[in-house]
Each structure stands twice: as C-alpha cells, then as structure tokens.
Amino acid sequence: MTTVAAKPVTTKPATMAQALNRAMRDAMAEDPTVHVMGEDVGALGGVFRITDGLAKEFGEDRCMDTPLAEAGILGAAVGMAMYGLRPVVEMQFDAFAYPAFEQLISHVAKMRNRTRGAMPLPITIRVPYGGGIGGVEHHCDSSEAYYVATPGLTVVTPATVEDAYGLLRASIASDDPVIFLEPKRLYWSKADWSPEAPAVVPGIGKALVRRAGTSATLITYGPSLPVCLEAAEAAREEGWDLEVVDLRSLVPFDEETVVASVRRTGRAVVVHESGGFGGPGAEIAARVTERCFHHLEAPVLRVTGFDIPYPPPMLEKHHLPGVDRILDTVARLQWEN
Amino acid sequence: MTVQELPGAGASHRSTQPPAWRPRTDAAPLLPDPEPYRVLGTPAADRLDPELMRRCYAELVRGRRYNAQATALTRQGRLAVYPSTVGQEACEIAAALVLEDQDWLFPSYRDTLAAVARGLDPVQALTLLRGDWHTGYDPREHRIAPLSTPLATQLPHAVGLAHAARLRGDDVVALAMVGDGGTSEGDFHEAMNFAAVWQAPVVFLVQNNGFAISVPLAKQTAAPTLAHKAVGYGMPGRLVDGNDIAAMHEVLSEAVRRARSGGGPTMIEAVTYRIEAHTNADDATRYRGDAEVEAWKAHDPIELLERELTARGLLDEAGIQAAKDAAEEMAAALRDGMNAEPVVDPMDLFAHVYAEQTDRLREQAAMLRAELDAAEQEAAELEEGDPS
C-alpha cells in the first residue's frame, strides 16, 4: 500500500452561499450531464449569487438563464432528465415555486412510479426558503410541509456550511428528485471550511446530534438550528442540558436518531419556522410519541411559526420561533408541575 | 438621484430609439393560412406517394378498428375508460408516421392510437386505461413518453427533452400532442415560449376536435384560430385539415424537417372532430346536435383517402379487404390480450417510489405483506373446509 502524504488542509471562513456554489461547480466539473437552470442564474449568478460564475466557467448551455416561467422551467427539466441530463433547478424564492407545483406533484414526484422504475428523474430543485431576512410578501414562505406531503420527493435542508456542500453534492448525485431547501437567512453565515478537501458529511437521510445533552431533545432543521443551539446554551443557566438534533433530511426521516435521542432524554420539543398545524413538527411529534411513549416524561411539544400567512418584515420577529419562546416551551416540559 | 440624473434620461437621448425596440422577425411568414390546408380532392393530390398512402390507409383502418375494439372493451368492463379518437385517426396516424426511430412522441391521455401506430404493443398501450399500472411500457425503449392525463403538462417535457438532445448533439425531434382545451393551460404557453426561445426541435400538434369535454372552441379561446397563437411566440403556426391524412403527413413532415435542420419549433392546428363522446362516461347529446355530427361523418378521414386512392387506381377491392383483414387480426389479438386477467402484485405499491426504499415504506410494506399472508392463510383454511 502506498501512502500519500496528507496534504495540509487549510480551512478559512466560508459562507453557506460559497459552499453551495462550490458544490455545483464541483458537480458540473465532474459530470457533464449536470446542468444548472433557472431565472437569472447566468450572468447575474442568481439573485442570491449562489450560481455566481458558473455560466462563465461552464458556458450558457450548462448554466442556463431560462424564460420566466416556473412550470416551464421544471417541466423542461423533466424532459431533460428523461433524456439523461441531471438538471439542477433554481427556484428564485420559496413562494415563486408554486406555479411549478403541478409539474412537481404530477410528474417530478411520480415519474419513477408511473413507469415502474424505468424512468427515474434525477432533478435537484433548489428552493431558498424561510424568513428572517426582512423580505416583503411572498419572499419568506416555509413551504416544506407541501413538499414532505408528496411521496416521491426527497426533501433535505442544510443548516451548516459543510452540509450545504455535502448535501447538495448528494442531492445532485441522487437518482431521485430532491427538494433542496436553502435557509436563505443562513446564506451568509460563516464557518471554517476547506473547499479543497471538504469534510465528508453523512448523506441524505441521516440526522445528526449537533449538541449532546441529557434533559431534553430539541428536534429541528435548517434556519432554526442556530436558534436552537443558542437556546441550548442559554438553557444551561436554568439548569437544563439540552440535546439538539438537526434532521438535515425531512424525507427520508431519520427516525432512529431522533428516537434514540428522545429515549435518552425523555423529553422533546420540535422547532421549525413553518406553521404548526399540519407542519412537519406534527408528524415528528406523532412518531416520537408512538415510538417513545414509555420513555416520555412529558408530551412532545412544538415551537413553530404561527398558523398565519408569512407576516410583513416589521412583524416577522414575533412570528419566528426565537430563543425565548423555545426556553418557555422547554420550561413547560416540567410536566408534573 | 433625481429623474434628470438617471442614465439615459437626458434630452439628448430622447430622439434615439432604444436598441431593444426593433422587430425581431417578420410576422407574416409565421401566420397560418386562413383555410385549413388540404391535399385530398385537390390538385395537390397529384403528387401523392402511392406506397406511403397505401400504408396510411392500412393504418387508418387499423386505427378505426382499434378504437372500436377499445370502446367495446369498456362496455365489457375490461377497460376503466377509453377516450375514443374515431374521426381523428388521421392526426394520430400521421403523428406516428412522420417520426424517425430516435424521435420522441409526447402523447396526451387521448393519444393511445398514436402510440400504437408508432409500434407500441396495443395491450401495453392500454395499461393506464385498464388500471393495472399507470404506464405500461418503458418510455426510453419506445421513445414514447407516458400518456399524460393532466392537460398540456407533457408539452414542456417535450421541449426539455428536445433541448437536451440538441445539447448532446443528437438528431432527435420531439412531437407533442395536445387538445384544443389544453391550449388554454399555462403549461401550453410556457412550453411554446421555451421552445421558441431555445429554438428547440419540437413540433406541437394541436388536435382541435371541437370540444373540451362539453365546452366548444368558441368558449375556449377568442383567437382567430389556435394556429395564430404560434405567432406571438415567434414560431410558424399551420392550419391543416386533420381528417386529410395526406395534408397532415405533409405539414407534419415539413415541421419535423424544420426542427431537425435547426429551424426551431412549429405549432400545427389540425381541424378535426370527435365523432364519439368524450369517453364512455360522457353524454354528448347534452352539448351538441346530431346534424353537426352527421356533417362531420361525411368528412371521414378513411373515406376521404379511400375515395382519392380508388379514383386514382392506387387502391382496389383487394387492397381494402387486406387492410380490413389486418385490422381484424389486430383486434383479435387485442381482445385476447385484454381478456387475460392482468397480473398485479400488491407489493409493487412500494417498489417504485424511491430508488431506495425509506424506513417508512419498508414498515408499510411489511404491514401489507402481513395482511396478504393472513388473507392467504384464511383462504387456505376455508379451502380445507375447516369447520371452526
């Protein structure tokens, strides 16, 4: 066996946006069938600059500015995937993906099934989602509940710079359509990261314990992860040692990691931005209750956005689950009182 | 910044035309002729290719028989539903015949016949309508996309596939079919626009059969003709008699040729008529009168061609009989195939949702497996005559 001298890995601060960009660049360089497409993804590099430089490096056929029509974009991506390409579609904003829902639900999610496995569609649909950026109406929806309710779709959402790279690479490599939810308020969050030797992260379908603890488990994903980690730090003062589980993938859902954590801690709170009624938290709470009933010291609680249309920027801070609301809910886990 | 300070707002700029303001294309060549294009019964018929027309004739007769057989199968409960194309066979057959092997067909739910004419096994083509699965064939093997039930949604797929093929340097044309009602859907417009902007090798074939279920064309659109819609996207629109297979073949071939040679997409409106009801579940007498139907019956695609070919001595009694015999043979095979009980495996419910089954689906599959095993055991015990 020959040993290769390990190259010193240099890390430097990188944003989630840079990691996403790098993931597409590397995927495009490795696989000529990968095509990025969407509104303004070419010369502009996307309104969030996530596709910055891709058209320049790979040409306008590999990073395509499309007409402004979401159903057309996704529908064309279906045909491209039918012909053996791997389209990576950018939806400009969460709420502007809705015109494409017919294509998404009737064709993207079902093509493998309709054709008995003969025609899988390896399409990655990148959706910047969620609030906290002061965006006006239609720019801050958390639409994950619609996606997770659609069989045939894989739904992932990174919360760290490393995951942004790793999960996007895994999504593009997947033979199934993946909804890749990008927490837009974390686009500019930084971490030390090495684009030359990106850390190998667990692929799609694996949750991670981001912080070990013993008193209760916070189950969360995407934009709410940093909030939960902050809440866990703050909770130490109250004598709570919180475990934080980052789901990373909503479909498939890593029940085992979640269940193991809740069985250890005996208490659980699910935290997400989207509305609570019919939201992913309802499903998770139900599953945890089914699997952990005898381990639970208290009902599974949820901290979610209110069941309202996303509010205007000046009110969003009241809507989004914040540290205080999480701590108040954790306090309610002292059920016997 | 005040308005005066905005770049280009100075008085000296006002006289010059901004650069984007110029006609991109002369619209006139894109406009459809006012009357549907016809060949049969006109001097243009002099140039008919006898071999091709005899093939068209045989396919039309076979297609009519296929429609009759499939409709009969709905009455016997063998098919859940069948949207008939009686009267529209010329559109269906021509669409299939103008394509090369490597080309792709994107049919709507009504276009089983086009798929069969392209060579798909007649029984496989009916899988969707029989209900044993959604798509009964491998689309890649036949280059036929799944029959699309949501209207017009298959059109952007055709554009994407044709575009992908061109990016890869392959000689592939996609022909996409849609009804008159489907042209009102957003996906129709988005597909037309994408195709024109990308100059994709696509042919859109609109079968204007008069109705979307019960709604007549006049309530569907205010456009002079559906073919006029093409102009707004920057592609040629063609109006053709959909019952005249020679005209259909010519116009479609020309569009396919244009697409293949890099000339971009074409939209064709075939003016035809749906002789039978929308499906067996529909009562057509509620929205149209017999006189209209009878008038269209007098313009039957098979009779139009038969008249032309016999008058020119290109088809005789023996030829007509041979076409009938071949059609009967196909019908018998279809009957036999459809009378065989389809084999369905309940476990297939979970087999094709994801490349790798999720824990959730594995759990649900185990539940169904247990239910099936229990039912089987119960049936076996009953068989043994266990009195308990």
Ligand SMILES: Cc1ncc(C[n+]2csc(CCOP(=O)(O)OP(=O)(O)O)c2C)c(N)n1
């Ligand atoms: C998106 C969508 N809306 C409604 C329907 C229900 N539907 C099925 S067929 C049909 C009429 C279609 O008319 P047309 O496009 O003219 O095609 P034709 O049936 O005449 O071939 C309707 C409304 C559908 N299949 N898809």
